[in-house]
Amino acid sequence: MKIAVIMRAKNSDWVIDQALTGLFAQRGVTFEAIVVDSGSTDRTLEIVRRFPVRLVQIEPRAYFPGKVLNDAIAATDADVIVFQNSDVVPLHRDVLARLLEPFATPAVMATFARQVPRPDAHTWVRAEYARSFPEHGDAPAWIPYSLPLAAMRRSAWARRPFSTEAWASEDSTWGAATRAAGERIAYVAEALVMHSHNYTLREIWGRRFVEGEADAFVDASTLPVTRVLARLGTSLARDVRDHVVARDPWGLVRSPARRLAYHAGFLRGPTTTPRSARPSCSTAAAPARAKTAARTTGSPLSTRCPM
Numbered sequence: 001m002k003i004a005v006i007m008r009a010k011n012s013d014w015v016i017d018q019a020l021t022g023l024f025a026q027r028g029v030t031f032e033a034i035v036v037d038s039g040s041t042d043r044t045l046e047i048v049r050r051f052p053v054r055l056v057q058i059e060p061r062a063y064f065p066g067k068v069l070n071d072a073i074a075a076t077d078a079d080v081i082v083f084q085n086s087d088v089v090p091l092h093r094d095v096l097a098r099l100l101e102p103f104a105t106p107a108v109m110a111t112f113a114r115q116v117p118r119p120d121a122h123t124w125v126r127a128e129y130a131r132s133f134p135e136h137g138d139a140p141a142w143i144p145y146s147l148p149l150a151a152m153r154r155s156a157w158a159r160r161p162f163s164t165e166a167w168a169s170e171d172s173t174w175g176a177a178t179r180a181a182g183e184r185i186a187y188v189a190e191a192l193v194m195h196s197h198n199y200t201l202r203e204i205w206g207r208r209f210v211e212g213e214a215d216a217f218v219d220a221s222t223l224p225v226t227r228v229l230a231r232l233g234t235s236l237a238r239d240v241r242d243h244v245v246a247r248d249p250w251g252l253v254r255s256p257a258r259r260l261a262y263h264a265g266f267l268r269g270p271t272t273t274p275r276s277a278r279p280s281c282s283t284a285a286a287p288a289r290a291k292t293a294a295r296t297t298g299s300p301l302s303t304r305c306p307m
Contacts, residue, residue: 004078117196145175212269
């Protein structure tokens with residue numbers, strides 16, 4: 001079974017050395033590593049060139065997640081594709097072997113790893129990761145697939161390439177469609193990696209905005225405001241419990257603003273442009289709309305469609 005590892009990177013010099021060192025410390029698996037860099041201006045490229053990888057450089061304006069992934073997979077002849085984010089650090093030397101073990105069962109089309117937060121993760125981030133990536137059992141239904149560290153059969157990708165209609169949620173969109181088709185995706189808790197972000201309010205809003213918009217591209221329906229408000233109430237109640245248990249009063253004080261940004265961004269994303277008027281990424285109107293949305297959301301993403 002031929003393996004390829006695809007890593008996307010941009011300005012990751014603070015962590016990519018750890019990510020690649022962890023990758024090349026893996027035992028029992030032979031693989032080709034491909035790093036796709038979309039315009040790093042820090043020391044990322046210098047660090048990447050220290051490792052035996054195939055480096056692919058693209059313009060920042062050409063970066064669109066689904067398209068970049070599809071192009072990278074198409075450029076390999078691997079039987080199984082592994083995806084590792086440039087800020088994901090394997091926590092033991094058998095992570096890759098564990099991630100690939102389920103493919104011994106022909107019915108398994110894809111796998112994804114358990115993520116634990118970094119030591120500096122905020123209380124609410126720790127709690128969210130504990131719920132989303134449990135130590136035992138299956139991942140919850142709201143995590144159908146997660147790309148920070150994941151793998152899939154090439155044949156599964158060939159039947160269902162990553163979506164190029166929306167900026168975000170390419171992994172959960174693919175996972176939901178694959179599961180809906182009755183195909184198996186395995187959550188591998190033994191494949192343990194470190195990955196988390198302490199987003200600012202603006203970054204939370206921006207990320208949830210593009211996730212909400214992506215959901216609307218896939219599904220014409222949108223969540224009613226009442227359901228979003230109910231989720232806001234539920235998440236605030238959980239935050240109270242989590243911060244009390246963690247003895248983190250300052251985190252609790254910040255919780256209402258953080259949760260409001262989280263849910264408001266998701267609610268706002270689908271309403272920016274009516275479904276019937278949403279251009280595909282092949283239309284001339286898409287780049288201008290994408291730039292406007294990125295500016296107003298404060299998203300760190302410079303563009304949301306390829307140009």
